[in-house]
Amino acid sequence: MSAAHNLQQHPVFVQAQNKAKYHLSQLDKELTKYPALTSIEAHTQIPKTYLFLATLVLLAIFHLITPVAAPVSYVMGFALPAYLSLKALESPGHQDDVQWITYWVIFASLGFVETFAMGVVLYYLPWYFVIKTVLLLWLQLPAFRGGYVTYNRLIKPLLLNSCASSRTGATPDTLTENLRDRVNTATTE
Numbered sequence: 001m002s003a004a005h006n007l008q009q010h011p012v013f014v015q016a017q018n019k020a021k022y023h024l025s026q027l028d029k030e031l032t033k034y035p036a037l038t039s040i041e042a043h044t045q046i047p048k049t050y051l052f053l054a055t056l057v058l059l060a061i062f063h064l065i066t067p068v069a070a071p072v073s074y075v076m077g078f079a080l081p082a083y084l085s086l087k088a089l090e091s092p093g094h095q096d097d098v099q100w101i102t103y104w105v106i107f108a109s110l111g112f113v114e115t116f117a118m119g120v121v122l123y124y125l126p127w128y129f130v131i132k133t134v135l136l137l138w139l140q141l142p143a144f145r146g147g148y149v150t151y152n153r154l155i156k157p158l159l160l161n162s163c164a165s166s167r168t169g170a171t172p173d174t175l176t177e178n179l180r181d182r183v184n185t186a187t188t189e
Contacts, residue, residue: 024049030143059133069129077107077136084140094180095148102147102155103139110136 007013031037031048041048059076062068081103088096110132113121121128139146 027052063130063133073129073133073136076133077140081107081136081140084142098151099145099147102151106139106147106150107136 028047028049031052037048037052040051044051059072062072081100084096085100085104088100125131135146138144139150
């Protein structure tokens with residue numbers, strides 16, 4: 001028997017191979033939810049899981065090249081959220097609206113900081129764009145619902161504290177309802 005055959009028969013190798021197959025099948029189930037990926041898979045005859053993983057590796061390589069890291073981060077932070085935000089506008093519920101409004105506020109805040117302090121940020125955080133991209137992915141991916149979590153755990157308590165100190169009886173929920181009524185009135189006129 002050859003060394004390669006012995007390696008392939010080793011229990012640790014077989015266990016790792018089975019885990020990899022399991023995770024690939026789980027990823028394939030998740031990616032099947034997106035018809036665009038299924039269409040790309042049909043046209044290219046390359047499994048969507050491999051295309052997805054190759055894209056992630058390519059983006060990771062781009063992040064290692066600093067001049068390309070900023071545009072890649074911006075594209076990743078804009079493309080999918082823009083699409084999902086438009087879908088959220090058409091949905092009847094308001095839960096996804098909180099998710100995407102929070103996302104865009106954080107995205108804009110990061111852009112604001114970058115505008116004024118990019119040199120300082122990159123000096124102290126050389127992996128800033130990698131950290132930013134991971135944060136944006138956590139905020140935007142539906143599996144994590146990071147925008148919604150951020151709103152409920154950080155922004156809403158801060159709003160409650162500031163509303164309680166400035167006006168009694170005003171809560172973020174009533175402020176949100178008042179704002180929603182104003183927007184509905186403005187759009188119907």
